[in-house]
Amino acid sequence: MQQTDIHRSRSKKSIGKVPILGGISLFAAATLSIPFIYPTETLWYKVGLDKIMLQAGQFAGLLTLILLVLQVLLALRPQFLERAFAGATLMRWHRANGVLIAASAISHVFLVLAPEGLANLPVGWRYWPEMLGAVTLCSLLITVALSRYRTPLKLNYQRWRTVHRPLGYLIVLLLTFHVLFVSESFAAGLPRIGLLAVIILLFFGAALAWIRRGRKTSPKKTTI
Amino acid sequence: MDSAWPQNVTEENNYLMEESMQYFRLLFLSFALLPLLVPEAWASARTWDVDAVHSNVYFSIDHIYSKVHGRFKQVQTQIAFDPKQLDQSRFAFTIKVDSVDTGEPKRDKHLLSPDFFDSGKFDLITFTSTSITDSGNGVYNVAGTLNVKGETHNLVLPLTFNGIKDHPAAKGKEVIGFNGQVTLDRLALNVGSGKFYKMGLIGKNVDVLVTIEALAGK
Numbered sequence: 001m002q003q004t005d006i007h008r009s010r011s012k013k014s015i016g017k018v019p020i021l022g023g024i025s026l027f028a029a030a031t032l033s034i035p036f037i038y039p040t041e042t043l044w045y046k047v048g049l050d051k052i053m054l055q056a057g058q059f060a061g062l063l064t065l066i067l068l069v070l071q072v073l074l075a076l077r078p079q080f081l082e083r084a085f086a087g088a089t090l091m092r093w094h095r096a097n098g099v100l101i102a103a104s105a106i107s108h109v110f111l112v113l114a115p116e117g118l119a120n121l122p123v124g125w126r127y128w129p130e131m132l133g134a135v136t137l138c139s140l141l142i143t144v145a146l147s148r149y150r151t152p153l154k155l156n157y158q159r160w161r162t163v164h165r166p167l168g169y170l171i172v173l174l175l176t177f178h179v180l181f182v183s184e185s186f187a188a189g190l191p192r193i194g195l196l197a198v199i200i201l202l203f204f205g206a207a208l209a210w211i212r213r214g215r216k217t218s219p220k221k222t223t224i
Numbered sequence: 225m226d227s228a229w230p231q232n233v234t235e236e237n238n239y240l241m242e243e244s245m246q247y248f249r250l251l252f253l254s255f256a257l258l259p260l261l262v263p264e265a266w267a268s269a270r271t272w273d274v275d276a277v278h279s280n281v282y283f284s285i286d287h288i289y290s291k292v293h294g295r296f297k298q299v300q301t302q303i304a305f306d307p308k309q310l311d312q313s314r315f316a317f318t319i320k321v322d323s324v325d326t327g328e329p330k331r332d333k334h335l336l337s338p339d340f341f342d343s344g345k346f347d348l349i350t351f352t353s354t355s356i357t358d359s360g361n362g363v364y365n366v367a368g369t370l371n372v373k374g375e376t377h378n379l380v381l382p383l384t385f386n387g388i389k390d391h392p393a394a395k396g397k398e399v400i401g402f403n404g405q406v407t408l409d410r411l412a413l414n415v416g417s418g419k420f421y422k423m424g425l426i427g428k429n430v431d432v433l434v435t436i437e438a439l440a441g442k
Contacts, residue, residue: 119344
């Protein structure tokens, strides 16, 4: 009996920084290898600098996706992360990561569009996955800008937070649909299933965290 | 002074009258010349209104082993045709390049890029006939100039004249039909640099099918 209690308390302590960072690195490496293991047909028609730019653009796009998934994790602050790193550290990373996401998203757009020619932008209903990407980028930049300049803009914290959270999840959803329908690499097979699994897990985790927070903040029932 | 006044008025009236006549003459001349600005008025052959839904410009091209088919969804066609007045008959096609549709938006976008049509700079393809000759068996050779990517090329489009008959659905209208096929060397037209052809990816010969239905009042 005593032994099991000790075992439980040990397991609650911490997973450890190394396994967490190792897991994140593995996830990132697996995701970033997708354009090379499952190359898109678009690459067939690109040579030289155009090909390098398009590959770099795809790389930047997937980096945005990875950073966004991590961003949600940093915002959710699950117990295993809080135990390994301090809560304040996670929030600091969350803020810095927001800027990184914006930077990688902008570079993705530039690197992907430049080889096609800036006079040949994918505008119109038939390019809806690309247009969805544009909407995602705009939402992302607005979210980052509002978060970064909340104080100079004199935005009320509670109001900002009310908008920030749903907007963040909306961006994840928009980006998922953008990736699933814009990239042939994610048209079928492991990349598609993997991405869907990660996003479902992420939203499941977010729902669990939301329920737990609701329980913590709800007033305790008292019996008279 | 009294005697001079009516005389001055008459002179002024005459001057105004003459000026008005000159103005009306110019106005009449302008109206008389106005139809010359309308392309249909150039030819005295019978003009036809193209049924855009049943008229298309299709194309197909080799991709390694397979064939990729596509079409231009926005083609403006002007036809003045009478088999008995070939010298006054004419065809004019204006194709909106960005209306290209191969059923795959990414391929369409690539076709619009500088790798092929460069639609950002050259948004139209035009073909205007210069002469039409009867080559027998209902085939008419429509010679004209094809303008692609800002360059003009001579082209003969053989059109099979399918006939003229009462339109089965539109009362009081007659329908005319043409089908034509021509093979174009896209590299000669500067549509692509040839790098994909050298790679063995995309062929250089494009089979173009022009199919037309047009209506006119009886």
